[in-house]
Amino acid sequence: MLPFEQELEILTQKIRDLEEFSSKHHIDLAKEIDLLKAKEKEIRQKLYAEITPYERMQIARAPNRPNTMDYIKHIFTNFIELHGDRLFGDDQSIVGGLARINGQPVTVIGHRKGRDTRDNLKYNFGMPHPEGYRKALRLMKQAEKFKRPIITFIDTPGAFPGIGAEERGQGEAIARNLMEMSAIKIPIIGVLIGEGGSGGALALAVSDRFIMLENAVYSVISAEGCASILFKDASRAKEAAEALKITAQDMANFGIADEVIEEPSGGAHRDPKLVMDRVKDSIWRFLSELKDLNVDELLEQRFVRYRRIGVENLAL
Amino acid sequence: MFNPFKKTQYAELNITDQIQDRPLEKCPLCKEIILRKELVQNLKVCPKCNYHFRLGAWERIKILVDVESFEEINEGLVSRNILDFPAYQEKLNEARIKTGLNEAVVTGKGLIMNQATVICVMDSNFMMASMGTVVGEKISRAVEHALTERLPLIIFTASGGARMQEGIFSLMQMAKTAALIKKMDEAGLLYVTVLTDPTTGGVTASFASLGDIIIAEPNALIGFAGPRVIEQTIGQKLPDGFQRAEFLLEKGFIDMIVQRGKLKETLAELLAMH
Numbered sequence: 001m002l003p004f005e006q007e008l009e010i011l012t013q014k015i016r017d018l019e020e021f022s023s024k025h026h027i028d029l030a031k032e033i034d035l036l037k038a039k040e041k042e043i044r045q046k047l048y049a050e051i052t053p054y055e056r057m058q059i060a061r062a063p064n065r066p067n068t069m070d071y072i073k074h075i076f077t078n079f080i081e082l083h084g085d086r087l088f089g090d091d092q093s094i095v096g097g098l099a100r101i102n103g104q105p106v107t108v109i110g111h112r113k114g115r116d117t118r119d120n121l122k123y124n125f126g127m128p129h130p131e132g133y134r135k136a137l138r139l140m141k142q143a144e145k146f147k148r149p150i151i152t153f154i155d156t157p158g159a160f161p162g163i164g165a166e167e168r169g170q171g172e173a174i175a176r177n178l179m180e181m182s183a184i185k186i187p188i189i190g191v192l193i194g195e196g197g198s199g200g201a202l203a204l205a206v207s208d209r210f211i212m213l214e215n216a217v218y219s220v221i222s223a224e225g226c227a228s229i230l231f232k233d234a235s236r237a238k239e240a241a242e243a244l245k246i247t248a249q250d251m252a253n254f255g256i257a258d259e260v261i262e263e264p265s266g267g268a269h270r271d272p273k274l275v276m277d278r279v280k281d282s283i284w285r286f287l288s289e290l291k292d293l294n295v296d297e298l299l300e301q302r303f304v305r306y307r308r309i310g311v312e313n314l315a316l
Numbered sequence: 317m318f319n320p321f322k323k324t325q326y327a328e329l330n331i332t333d334q335i336q337d338r339p340l341e342k343c344p345l346c347k348e349i350i351l352r353k354e355l356v357q358n359l360k361v362c363p364k365c366n367y368h369f370r371l372g373a374w375e376r377i378k379i380l381v382d383v384e385s386f387e388e389i390n391e392g393l394v395s396r397n398i399l400d401f402p403a404y405q406e407k408l409n410e411a412r413i414k415t416g417l418n419e420a421v422v423t424g425k426g427l428i429m430n431q432a433t434v435i436c437v438m439d440s441n442f443m444m445a446s447m448g449t450v451v452g453e454k455i456s457r458a459v460e461h462a463l464t465e466r467l468p469l470i471i472f473t474a475s476g477g478a479r480m481q482e483g484i485f486s487l488m489q490m491a492k493t494a495a496l497i498k499k500m501d502e503a504g505l506l507y508v509t510v511l512t513d514p515t516t517g518g519v520t521a522s523f524a525s526l527g528d529i530i531i532a533e534p535n536a537l538i539g540f541a542g543p544r545v546i547e548q549t550i551g552q553k554l555p556d557g558f559q560r561a562e563f564l565l566e567k568g569f570i571d572m573i574v575q576r577g578k579l580k581e582t583l584a585e586l587l588a589m590h
Contacts, residue, residue, distance in 0.1 A: 159521075161541035161549045166559060169569045171520035171540035178494035179526055183502075198478075198487060199521045199540065206491050220478045220487040220518075225545075230480060244483045245399050256484060306495050307456065309488040310449030313398040 002062055004055040005266075008047055011040050048265045051215075054241040057223060059215040059267040060194045061157075066272040068095060068110030068153040071193065074276040075283065076101050076108060082142075084135060088168060091132030093124045093156070094204075096139045101151070102284060107143035109136045109204060110153030113194070126195075127160035130173035133203045137177050140184055149187045149287055152204040157222065158197030174203040181206035182306065183299060187290035189283055192216045192248075192257075193268075208302050209286040211279065212248040212257040215267050219246040256309070258286070343367050345535075359576045368533045368576055370513055372415070373422040373439035376472055380580055381435065386426035390457050394418050395450045395482070404481035411442045420445040420475075423458040425467070429584035434462040437472040440514070444476030447518055451479070452489025455523060459496040468506035468587055473524040477517020477542070490522035497526045506590040508583065511538050511561070511570065529586060530570045531579075532561035538570070 001009045015036050022029040051059075059065070072079050076099035084090040096109035113119075113126040136152075143150050159170050181188065190207035196218035212218065221229075223241035228234040251257035261278045268275040290298065341352045346365035355362070359379055360369040371379075377386050397405045412418060420442035425434050436458050438445040445451075455471065462469040478486040500507045509527035514537035521540050524530075532538060539559035547554055557563050564570045574582050 159540060161546045163546065163550065163554070163558070166539050166541060166546065167567055169525070169567065171538075172525040172569055174521035174540070175490075175494060175523070175525040178491050178522055179498045179501075182491070182495035183498050199490065199518060202487055202490060203521075206495075218484055218487075220483055221480050226480050239402075243399065243401050244480070246483070251484065254484065256488065303495055306488065306492045309492055310398075310453060310482075310485045313396055313449050313485065314393055314453060 002055070002058045002267075004052075004058055005047070008040070008043055011036070011043065015040060044265075052238070052242070053217070053245075053247050054223065054238040056215045056247055057195075057217050057241055059263075060213075060217045062267060062269055063115055064269045065194055066268050066276060067113045067115075068155055068193065069112060070272060071153055071191070071276055071279065072099065072108055072110070074273070075280040076106070079108070082139060085131045085138055087131070087134055089129075089131045091129050091135055092122055093126050093128045093160075094132035094136055096136060098148070101280070101287070104287075105146075105148050106287075107139050107148050107150045108153070109139055109150065110193075111156040111201075111204065113155055124160060126156040127158060128156065128170075128200055128203075129160055129162075129165045130168045130170040133170070133173040133177050136204055137180055140181065140188075144184050144186050147186055149189065149290070150184070151283060152188065152190045152207065154190060154192045154196050154201045154205050155194035156197050156200045157195055159200035159203075174199045177203040178206055182303060185295045185299065187287065187293075187298060188302075189286050189290075191279060191283065192218055193279075197222060206302075206306070208290055208298060208305070209258045210251075210256060211259050211261060211282050211286070212251055213261050213268060213275070213279075214248050214263040216248055217241075217246040218248075218251055218256070219244050254309075361576050366534060366575075368513065368535060370440055370474070372441055373417065373437040373472075376437045377422065377424075377426070377435070379576075380583070381426035381428060382430065386424050386435070388422060388424040389461060390423055390454050391418060393450050393454055395448055397481070398449070398485060399481070399483050401481040401483070407443060407481070415439060415441045417442050419450040419454065420447070421451050421454050423454045425461065425465075428470075428580060428587060431584060431587040432465075432467055433587060434458050434465075434467050434469045435472075436470070438474040438512075438519070440474040440476070443479065445474045445519075446476050446479035447486060447489050447522075448479035448482040449485050449489060452486075452492050455489075455493050456496050459493075459500060462505060463499055463503055466503070466505065468508070468590060469500060470508045470510065470583060471523060471527075472510045472512055473515045473519055474512045475515055475517060475519035475524075477519065486518065490518045493523040494526065497523050506587070508586060510574075510579070510583075511536055513537050516540065516542055525569070531572055531574050531582070532564065532570045533576060533579075534561060534573055536561045538564050 079099040081097040095112045099108045111126045112123045114123050188207040190205045190210045192212045223237040224234045226240040227236040248260040264271040343362040345367035348364040421438045423436045508529045511532040
């Protein structure tokens, strides 16, 4: 249950209590219960029909939302994880390796989040250190060498603001990924499945096609961070989430997302298989589309995707 | 339409006015009181402790580029409040009035000891030189200018990070500028960055860190995450000198630290060698 679903959850629980009470004490409350159920349905429909950016942000962060490992297991076969950046270490918050999709070998890379505290500590809540970006780039270069398309799954609150991450140059690591990914000579498909937090997300997101889940969010700064800096009040995150324009629909309007994957009412965790099947179809469709391009066309189109961003907003 | 070859434009520094109004300046580092006139003559470096005061874009150009050789390009580019972000337009207007600049970076072409180069200078007086669409676009066009004319490129960076008020468009400027720097690589053209105080966030994580040669000014704050955010996250105070130029040199992320007074000749020699 997410914070914005609390009221609905209370009502649902009340109905359950009434039903229990009615059957236990053999009192006919059918009329009342039906009335409440109708009300509940109405509230539920309204709640999910008018879902705000701030609520989507909560869905995007839900611990039971399908994560990168779920997608890897569901969409691909024969996943072989590869470790380490060959420079310093193996960042647990980014997972990568070889896999097959419909039989075709690909390189898969994604941010890794856990479901419980133990795993989240292990994976640093999906917040990479520089080693993570460097591992990702190493695997991408390897993919380029063997002409395997690259699929990335993006789901991170952002880069990790820590001493080690700075000492080992996370700015440089992100910058290098952005630069090198702009020229990797094989198709890259990015899938934003949950949180797309700033530079930590972008470092895996430079791509030829960008797929976004309906409730995923993409932002230059967290809504909380933005609120505390600009409004001097972190509790105004709701306002910041609105102002920053972070939703999948926004990204589609801006020409940043090529496809938005519809989620069941309430979010992807309500029916993970359905959502992951849709993502698989979309990845496969885009892979087939990109196969027809030669390297020069592929790179030119990728360059233009980023070169044009914001140009229409300029006033001369 | 812009004209890249428009007549040289120089912003005269109002040094004399400032000196008359406030003849003294306090060094933020050693707290010494310095005669402003002396400070200006010393390229705004504290004569007592070597603290490098922040420079505006035009001050930088004035001390760096051969007299009358600078031609600004794309000076008219201004952003709209794309997202209708609260209070953004007002902040932009204020920054324009305060600095006399249209945006947080001045780009152009000039001579450094007689060698032609494309130059970009960010100005932290303009909304902390945060990178929005216009900053990204001006940097990109400057790179394209260097590519077309086969000139080297020098970028003086300073930035508080991405410009939040332009949301995802700001983030995307990182990918855009990095993709253009890749083209400098492919063209075999020299790209030098000079990191000045402070260079942080999305600028560090894009073009600032990608120079063939990376120079920093002494004591400049350089990093990705801001020090306050790190302190809040890890719940401890940061060691002295953390994220300063000297720290980055030690960790292997910059090539050299150059005193402001030696910068012009250093850059000139680098240009001459390429």
